[in-house]
Every structure is written in C-alpha cells, then in structure tokens.
Amino acid sequence: MMGKLYLVPTPIGNLKDITFRAIEVLKEVDLILAEDTRTSGKLLKYYDVSTHMQSHHMHNEHKTVDHVVRRIINGETIALISDAGTPAISDPGFLLTRACVEAEIEVDCLPGATAFVPALVNSGLPNDKFVFEGFLPVKKGRQTRLLILAEETRTIIFYESPHKLLKTLGHIVEFFGSYRAVSVSREITKLHEETIRGTATEVLAYYTVKPPKGELVLVVGGKK
Secondary structure, eight states, X not given: OOOEEEEOOBOSSOTTOSOHHHHHHXXXXXXXXXXXXXXXXXXXXXXXXXXXXXXXXXXXXXXXXXXXXXXXXXXXXXXXXXXXXXXXXXXXXXXXXXXXXXXXXXXXXXXXXXXXXXXXXXXXXXXXXXXEEESOOSSTTHHHHHHHHTTOOSEEEEEEOHHHHHHHHHHHHHHHOTTOEEEEEESTXXXXXXXXXXXXXXXXHHHHHXXXXXXXXXXXXXXX
C-alpha cells in the first residue's frame, strides 16, 4: 500500500506555535525530513518526538527526491519540515511535492505558521489583495524586478535578511518613492518582536540608526 507525504509547518519562533495535529503526525510517520536536523532536533525534543530524522535541504534535495518518492511508493509515510514556517514557502519542499504529485502520491499540507501572514496583518496595509515576492534577486534581475513591482497596486511582501535590509529599503525609496508606505516586522513571535511602520524614508532612517537583527518581513504598500 502506497504511503503519504505530509508537509508540516513548524513554529517561526515561539515553540508553542504548533498544532496538536502536527505533533501527532510527527510522532506517527516513519521518517521526518528536516532542513537542519540540529535545529529541528530542539523542537522534536521539546515535544518528545523520537521519529528518525534525515536531512533534506536546498543543497541535496535534487539528489534525494527520487529516493524519497520510491520510499513512499513502497509504503512509508514521510513528513517534511523546514527550520521554521511552512515547507516550500521560501524553503525546501516544492521539488518533493511536485515529484509526489507526478507519482500520484497523496500530499497533505497541514495548516500552521508562516511568517508573512502576521507581518501582513500587523502592517496595517491593505490585505484583501497582496503579492508574496519572497526574497528579491541579489544581483541579476534585481533592478528589473523592482521596476516591475514599483507599478504593483497590491500590497507586496518580501523576506529579507538583516544585513541586506538597508540596501532593499534604499531601493524601495529609489524605485517606489520616498513616501511609499512600509512596514517591517522583526523577530515575529519571539522575545524582541517589533513592527516598525512609516514611509520608506522614515523606516530606512530608523534602521540606519538602529541596525536590524533577526528574521525580517518587509511589507510595502501598493502604488496608488
């Protein structure tokens, strides 16, 4: 009998932000594929999950997908987790999900934590229609992408690292305009969580004086 693939969201900060069902699935599956077994090991230990783990990350997923698919076809039930949040959202998961769908394997994505949702709601910017961009290109294609997004009328959501935030905010000022509404949510669900709102220029000035740390979500208002 063919097995099944579960995509299981994990907390983005506070370890208590996980569902009862997610813990149940992680305890019952035959194998857990984890982006970083050391990071996930802390979560599994906290919830007394002893299921065997195996690494599955962006550097090896191309090589391991076929093997994982064969294991599921042969009857194993496997859960995929990332370091934080929902697998495949700017994290490994898409390749394996696509391969399972093509092999007619049942895929079940559990609901759960995703960083951009609380950041969007906290921003105070329109959230009836929005665009999730993930990480901007670092070099090639970055300017082209920014020029396109400058005309976007829906709220735009980016993921960004602390050491690149000032550069990105500077580009928002340059391509979108200094008065474009911006919100940056930092360390969501963690001890030092904060959300800074204002114009692109104001938020850039804030983080120029107070260098950002931790995980960041940048929300930008659409063109009016």
